[in-house]
Amino acid sequence: MNKKWQTSIIIVLTTTALTFSCEQKQEGESSEKKEVKAELSAEDLDLLKQAKKFFKPLPEIAEPTDYKMNDDMVSLGKKLYFDTRLSKSNTISCNSCHNLASYGVDNNPTSIGHKWVAGPRNSPTVLNAAIHSFQFWDGRAADVEEQAEGPILNPIEMGAPHEEFVIDRLRTIETYGDLFAAAFPEEETPLTYKNMARAIGAFERTLMTPDRFDDFLKGDGSALTTAEKKGLKTFMDVGCTTCHSGPALGGQIFQKFGLIKGPYWDYTGSETIDEGKYEVTGIESDKYMFKVPGLRNIAKTAPYFHDGSIWDLDKSVEIMGVTQLGKELSPEQIQEIVDFLEALTGDLPDEARTLPILPRMGRETTKPDFS
């Protein structure tokens, strides 16, 4: 399997902007890549010029503005991200609903949580989420660090009764104390709920998945197929970019689901009516306002929309055309847009996909509680 492993590393490395082990291999690969980089045709140049008005390549890492990330923080964050002991039942981790083996989602309309209760909204992908302007479908968290504080204490998600319960688990599980001290060297009390969320956030900031569209934005005309370029043009011309722009193709603003034609559930067939941001703010104008999702890896993260009500990408594009743009997109236009969206599938850094080795529970660690 040795050979396969090396091959898979090379594949990952050539399709990611980050560098890991076997660096020389990667440099080798990327320089090869440069060599085959095609000259831009006049048509490609126009398309690229238009695209650059709306889009930007993904960053290598979504650097935080309010603290300094370090490697110890990221590696601690990865452990915490995969540690089911943050849940009351020792059964649910961040990765349960935001599965890094399936593009950061669980492919369920809404996720199953503590005591087998399904949540009210679809679990969005964690991939590239760190560059979004805010988190959750209703934007109630400012960043991934603040988001990470929520699900652990949510009675129908990870079900931890209170912060002290979680801290007590982490304090009594072997080595976490030292790992927090290493990750937060300046702090007198490194092991806090906030720092736990910060470490998870720091790890999530490394979950960027650059794809062929980034290569195109960087001037590689051969990165996208003719069909994908046509789709990109259609995507921009019909107006999807009004909301889906920036490096994540979304994640920057709120928009009313059913902006032009509504109510949205007439088109999605949603079983429940979700009033979106209004449920947090109580402001009338926030009714049915949801965060515009990013479209990176969108072809892999079905089902779609805040309630996972639609499974097929083409159907989702059709609905967006009608409800958000007031346009009956033709089957051809829909297919073109889907072709483009398919090109937004990227690769997770291999390092992020390698499971941590979790420290064992201590004698005093509270036992799992399924109730």
Added chain:
Amino acid sequence: MNKKWQTSIIIVLTTTALTFSCEQKQEGESSEKKEVKAELSAEDLDLLKQAKKFFKPLPEIAEPTDYKMNDDMVSLGKKLYFDTRLSKSNTISCNSCHNLASYGVDNNPTSIGHKWVAGPRNSPTVLNAAIHSFQFWDGRAADVEEQAEGPILNPIEMGAPHEEFVIDRLRTIETYGDLFAAAFPEEETPLTYKNMARAIGAFERTLMTPDRFDDFLKGDGSALTTAEKKGLKTFMDVGCTTCHSGPALGGQIFQKFGLIKGPYWDYTGSETIDEGKYEVTGIESDKYMFKVPGLRNIAKTAPYFHDGSIWDLDKSVEIMGVTQLGKELSPEQIQEIVDFLEALTGDLPDEARTLPILPRMGRETTKPDFS
């Protein structure tokens, strides 16, 4: 993070007998290792001679006897092992209960399955399980391939209603058809329930975790500390080796829990009485007979026994002394044995710990069903 990653790879590689990427690094490391290998003292030589009567080093891979493994089978098996879509709810995978991030267990007395029902017995570690003579606590499966057929269809585990449901999921999920064809090139119908289980089994056959005890068995006197060597001697002298022998230090025979002193629940405080193998065979002499668990990584796989009734390793050793050997082991003897058991912690091949990239569901793939 580049440096850390390389370091972590080196650590893994130097502590495993298998070879992966950056092979030269590993060879470099292992040759260094040989150089520092200590000469065996007369005492070590006696201990090693005695140990070799009972134990063998772990194999690199647990080769199957009834079929030929190949790399495509293993890589398919890894995908299947992590794929929650083998469960009715799209929520539970093999890895949910046999978590490769925590030494192949979920650290629960018994695992939570479909509809939040807890199983009757503790989920044993999948690590090194492939070399056991049979599978499950009651030995009802001959090997890991046969074992893998069970939980997927168990209504309180992964909850799939029948084999056809699972095959239909796999047939409609993108690329699985091709992956089965590549893994089973000689077969006319590669995508079968049996082949699914065989691929999972093939992957599990790679989950060997050689540790310092293997190095000692191979003649490296410096591989174990003085305390660990003392513990090994005590382990053999008090008679643990009557059952816990072979490369897995167990997994080869059945034994009555409460052989000398019983019933076992008087010592474990078990809440329910489990009649073990008798529940399968109905033979009186099988009452309370359970598979002797392997002891590799035992220090990391609490809680212990068939029902996970005991959380502390020293307490488990004490109970074994009384119920199986009829001996009141002294606190010193118990500590010595625990010191030895701590040395049985090994490393999983890094390749096995790298999450697969799961193929997406097709239009026809049956949707998750939480009911």
